[in-house]
Amino acid sequence: MAEQREDEILGKAYDSKLMKRLLVYIKPYKMYVIAAILFNILVAALGPLRPYLSKVAIDDYIMHKDYNGLLLIVGILFASLVIQAVVQYYLTYFTELMGQKIIYDIRIQLFSRVQKLALKYFDRTPVGRTVTRVTNDVDALNEMFSSGVITVFSDIFMLVFIFIFMFSMSWQLTLVTLAVIPLLFYATFLFRKKVREEYRNVRTHLARLNSYMQEHVTGMNVVQMFAKEKQELEKFSSINDDFKNANIRSVFYYAIFFPFVELLSAVSISLVIWYASGEIIQGILTFGVLTAFLQYIEMFWRPVRDLSEKYDILQRAMAASERIFNLLDDNTMIKNPDTPVILQKVRGEIEFNNVWFAYNPGEYVLKNVSFKINPGETIAIVGATGAGKTSIVNILTRFYDIEKGNITLDGIDIRNLNKRDLRKHISMVLQDVFLFSGTIKSNISLGNSDISDQQIYEAARTVGADKFILNLPNKFDEEVKEKGATLSVGQRQLISFARALAYNPQILILDEATSSVDTETEQLIQNAIEKLLVGRTSIVIAHRLSTIQNADKILVMHKGELKETGNHQELLAKRGIYYRLYELQYKDQEITKTA
Amino acid sequence: MYFVRYKKTFVLGIIFILLSNIGQVYIPQLIKQGINAIEKNAVPEAVLKFVLLIALTSLLAGVFRFLIRQTIIVTSWKIANDLRYDFWNHLQKLSLRFYQNNSTGNIMSHATNDINAVRSFVGPSVMYTIDNGTKFLFVFFIMLSMNPLLTLYALLPSPFMTLVVYYVMSRVHAKYTKIQEKFADLTARAQENFSGIRVIKSYGREDYETENYMYESKEYLKRKMDLVKLQAMFIPVFLVIAGLSFIIVLWSGGIQMIEGNFSIGELVAFYAYLGMLIWPMISFGWVATMIQQAEASMKRLLKILNEPYEIQDSVTTDYNIKEIHGQIEFKNVSFGYAANLPPVLKEINLKIEKGNTVAFIGKTGTGKTSLVNLIPRFYDSTGGEVLIDGVNVKNIPLQTLRKNIGMVSQENFLFSDSLANNVIYGLNGTSDNAIEKAADIAQLSKDVESFPKGFETILGERGITLSGGQKQRSTLARALAIDPKILILDDSFSAVDTNTEEEILRRLKQFMKNRTSIIISHRISTVKDADKIFVVEEGRIAEEGTHEELIELNGIYADLNKRQLLEEELSEMD
Known part of the structure; x- marks a missing residue:
């Protein structure tokens, strides 16, 4: 709802700052714009030409009984029609194409910008909101670029040409015709204003109706539990009625406006005929001119209405662009150093020196943590929930930056490394395996063309994922649905192991999943983990006894501090935190193992 | 069925349409007579008469036009309102199972989009069809009576208009669906990308993902342009066909005029009539596609409106039951969410005395919530009986039953x-x-x-x-x-700290003296004072007894107790 409200705010129709930024996107398509304006002028001229031609036909040929002359005019009329039709087609096509291309540019710029935002941004912003920016908001700009800016010219030119033709035939009659024009303008803009108000009103009631329904469908069990169906129905009914009444009110304006415009045109026709009658009788005016004028009256109204619609289009585009620019301007980023140290080969020596870290200022989740991992070592991090285990791996990959202290890789502060470089050497296997829609293969390689199919198969074989994959109908090309819904928890984990292995990193971070799997899968996973850890520096947030027992070193985290360090036996002997954690989390595994 | 309710208004609306169209069709006749009068060099007063008549007729036609919208369109909003009301009334009576099977978004889309489509049909579609249909007939016959041959020539191109509109519109729909699909892909891609941003960042796949998104966006652009190619045809074709009619009238009418069989006034009237026919020609094609959409929407709405009420009072309901005392009994109760899914509860037998406090403890997903959901009849058991005060819950009036149960669910x-x-x-x-x-x-x-x-x-x-x-x-x-006479607390203290929880439980004890309470929890501290504790495992009652008895038993409960003590100890360490 908060989201919805933000999206519904309609501000000014024109904001020069926003407009300037928007126009930057048109620049690459300057030629399109120029061509479109020229074609628009052509189209705008051809339409009003025809009533004029029919005047010529009547006065010069029909009245003089000139069959060939009439045929000539008919031919010209037809030609102008065809030309206008063809030009109009390409005009529509190319302005729309330009609009779409601009939209595309903005969308991609926005998307790649979002890719660079730090995790902090994603922590505080609901995914849905960012998605809306990239999809709906960008689309809302389309209307402005394709039909908005350029057709304004067409409307104005059209009116200008109508006036020119009319004046050239009879300025007196033009004035008579134009007598109702101010009224038409006024009525149209008044109508637009009223409709806009009513539209907003309708939107408000619609939003209320929708949020009521949304909320009560979600909480239907509460409604039913408290047997409030009757009262809720009454409440719904009143909101529903408000919505209906708002709509009926806006129908009222439409109902008045359209007949009124028709009336205006009838009045204009009446005036023209009346005035012309005197002139014709006196021989000042011809019937041809009268016919032409009667046709021009019909032509006025479309450009006037179109112009008034532009206001709404502009307003919507401004609101959307403001939200888009806000996101483009979001600076929640972890910056790369200006002159990064280039990493050629990594040994995998990691050191934390008095590291302090907080997600929110002042609330430290890691306090003064120091430890060193030698190349090729496996360390296990254990601790209760909220002890700070995940934070350690988050800051090592610079998903977040630390407040105090430093972290080094092979003796280099990781803040002096290019993020991309740093992460290239570290593979992370997260507890919630995230699979993308695509194939098994694409989920292992993540689309990296440096990883050959052979390497993919090899990685899958090494972690023991090949058995189930080869049993799938399409094997490695089997489609993976959104979030891997068709695969079991264990299978998803094996795929994520294969992914990590395929990237063959020097450093591996593994957040072991706690979810229980059947014994067979468990055996597979344990074997896979053993294979994964060989020959690289590994940090494991451990939930498996086997992993801990095989680790070179165990770090025991407790309430953000590193409390105990040592191997399994040493730590057990201490009878401290580790001992209790062991009793709580790992001891059972021993029992099931021996059982 | 909704039409019937507003029959009178609709009939009135149709009458207004006829009256307004008569007026509108009459105006070109007046213009013709006016111009003819000028041609015959009539006195200005004679012309003035026609001129005033034109304005007056237009005013009258306008008034009726206003009334058309005020009857038909307004009624369409009323019908949508009624339909939405009935829809909501129906939704409220559907059981939890329906809400489990249908996402909120899905239900919302029916309540908004589908009802909207139906309204567009009963309002604008009906109005335009009748309006344009009658207008077309009127104009056609008047033109025919004025000049049959010219009418034939002039209208020759117009059937193409209807055909083109129908052709374009029906294809537009298919192309539009394709665009929507791609847009949904774009949305899904972005959603997936932003949700999985950790993985993308940690494997450095940002550029690849952006490239992928470029590819999808390009495809979207292509599909949009596909539609544009088609839609861009619309105005030019319309221009040519309508323009052709005018040219034919000028040409053929001009020849007739030269021969003295046709007047300027008639020419102008013909022009005006052609102008009137363009819109009906377009709208026939347009309305046809709108009707198709409304039909599909109505079908979807009916599917929900025909969804049976699973849980409601029945013939066996005993309306003499006005209150509930709070004794609960499960007799051989089994329950499953669907016939093809394994049962969640298997032959549960238990008895809870009035005024007692009992607790259910067990791992997540073992069936505790499903069990208590049977008491206020959120679901009905698939086997066995749930009894309250010795009466099957199905025979207690639903209102009475639920008004006496206070339930705090996990959500x-x-x-x-x-x-x-x-x-x-x-x-x-x-x-x-x-x-x-x-x-x-x-x-x-x-x-x-x-x-x-x-x-x-x-x-x-x-x-x-x-x-x-x-x-x-x-x-x-x-x-x-x-x-409430029965209070059910389904894991209601998980986010409450232990001290506050203790205080709440202490106060509740007083409040619940003569009531039955059922507490579901993972915490020993919450359940230990209950009169009886049931340990649920895999849809069955695995252990039951008081805290002391269960500790004595040294089974699941005792193990759980040991762990929680350890956890407590750990969290108190510095």
Whole structure:
């Protein structure tokens, strides 16, 4: 709802700052714009030409009984029609194409910008909101670029040409015709204003109706539990009625406006005929001119209405662009150093020196943590929930930056490394395996063309994922649905192991999943983990006894501090935190193992 | 069926359409006569008569036009309103199972898009069809009576117009669907990317993902342009066909004029009539596609409207039951969510005496919630019987049953309304006393003091966001406020700290003296004082007894107890 409200705010129709930024996107398509304006002028001229031609036909040929002359005019009329039709087609096509291309540019710029935002941004912003920016908001700009800016010219030119033709035939009659024009303008803009108000009103009631329904469908069990169906129905009914009444009110304006415009045109026709009658009788005016004028009256109204619609289009585009620019301007980023140290080969020596870290200022989740991992070592991090285990791996990959202290890789502060470089050497296997829609293969390689199919198969074989994959109908090309819904928890984990292995990193971070799997899968996973850890520096947030027992070193985290360090036996002997954690989390595994 | 309710208005609307069209069709005749009068060099007063008549007729036609919208379109909104009302009334009676199987978004789309499509049909579609149909006939016959041959020539191109509109519109629909699909892909891709941003960042796949998105966006652009190619045809074709009619009239009419068989006035009238015919020609094609959409929407709506009420009073309901005392019994109860799914509860037998406090403990997904959901009949058991005061719950009036049960479920859903209104949600009418009392037991009073407007503070999106614990305690207060005979607390203290929990339980004890309480929890501390504790495992009661008895038993419960003691010890260490 908060989201919805933000999206519904309609501000000014024109904001020069926003407009300037928007126009930057048109620049690459300057030629399109120029061509479109020229074609628009052509189209705008051809339409009003025809009533004029029919005047010529009547006065010069029909009245003089000139069959060939009439045929000539008919031919010209037809030609102008065809030309206008063809030009109009390409005009529509190319302005729309330009609009779409601009939209595309903005969308991609926005998307790649979002890719660079730090995790902090994603922590505080609901995914849905960012998605809306990239999809709906960008689309809302389309209307402005394709039909908005350029057709304004067409409307104005059209009116200008109508006036020119009319004046050239009879300025007196033009004035008579134009007598109702101010009224038409006024009525149209008044109508637009009223409709806009009513539209907003309708939107408000619609939003209320929708949020009521949304909320009560979600909480239907509460409604039913408290047997409030009757009262809720009454409440719904009143909101529903408000919505209906708002709509009926806006129908009222439409109902008045359209007949009124028709009336205006009838009045204009009446005036023209009346005035012309005197002139014709006196021989000042011809019937041809009268016919032409009667046709021009019909032509006025479309450009006037179109112009008034532009206001709404502009307003919507401004609101959307403001939200888009806000996101483009979001600076929640972890910056790369200006002159990064280039990493050629990594040994995998990691050191934390008095590291302090907080997600929110002042609330430290890691306090003064120091430890060193030698190349090729496996360390296990254990601790209760909220002890700070995940934070350690988050800051090592610079998903977040630390407040105090430093972290080094092979003796280099990781803040002096290019993020991309740093992460290239570290593979992370997260507890919630995230699979993308695509194939098994694409989920292992993540689309990296440096990883050959052979390497993919090899990685899958090494972690023991090949058995189930080869049993799938399409094997490695089997489609993976959104979030891997068709695969079991264990299978998803094996795929994520294969992914990590395929990237063959020097450093591996593994957040072991706690979810229980059947014994067979468990055996597979344990074997896979053993294979994964060989020959690289590994940090494991451990939930498996086997992993801990095989680790070179165990770090025991407790309430953000590193409390105990040592191997399994040493730590057990201490009878401290580790001992209790062991009793709580790992001891059972021993029992099931021996059982 | 909804039409019937507004039959009179519709008939009136149709009459207005006829009257307005007669007026509109008459205007070109007046123009013709006016011009003819000029041609015959009539006195200005004679012309003036026609001129005034034109304005007057237009005014009359306009008034009727106004009334058309005020009857037919207004009625269409009324019908949509009725339809939505019935839809909602129906939704409220559907059981939880329906909501489990249908996403909120899905239901919302029916309530908004589908009802909208139906309204467009009963309003604009009906209006335009009748309006344009009659107008077409009127104009056609008048033109025919004026000049049959010219009419034939002039209207020659117009059937193409209807055909083109229909052709374009029906293809537009297919192309539009393709665009929507791609747009959905774009949305899904972005959604997936932003949700999986950790993986993308840690494997450095940002550029690849952007490239992928470029590819998808390009495809979207292509599909849009596909539609544009088609839609861009619309105006030019319309221009040519309509323009052709005018040219034919000028040409053929001009020849006839030269021969003296046709007047300027008639030419102008013909022009005007052609102008009137363009819109009907377009709208026939347009309305045809609109009707198709409305049909599909109505089908979807009917599917939901025909969804049976699974849980309701029946012929065996005993309306003499006016109150509930609180004795609960499960006899061989089994339950499954669907016939093809394994049962969640298997032959449960248990008895809870009136005024007792019992607890259910066990791992997540073992069936505790499903078990208590059978008591207020959120679901009906698939086997066996659930009895309250010795009566099968199916025979107790649903209203009576639910009004006497206070249930606090895990979702702790609150409405975006004031806290006070949330707490007294189950009451009819206000009672400050009830609010205070319930808030006091639920340990909510202190929080309320810190809220800007106390109990009148608005919650949810438009107000303040409560913490998990505050939400749980608010839903607890809501359940207590109705003064229930049976209180069910489904894991209601998970976000409440242990000290507050203890205090709540202490106060509840007093409140629940003569009531039956059922507590579901993972925490030993919450359940240990219950009169009886049931340990649920895999849909069965695995152990039952008091805290002491179960510790003695040294089974699942005792193990759980040991772990929780350890956890407590650990969290107290520094």
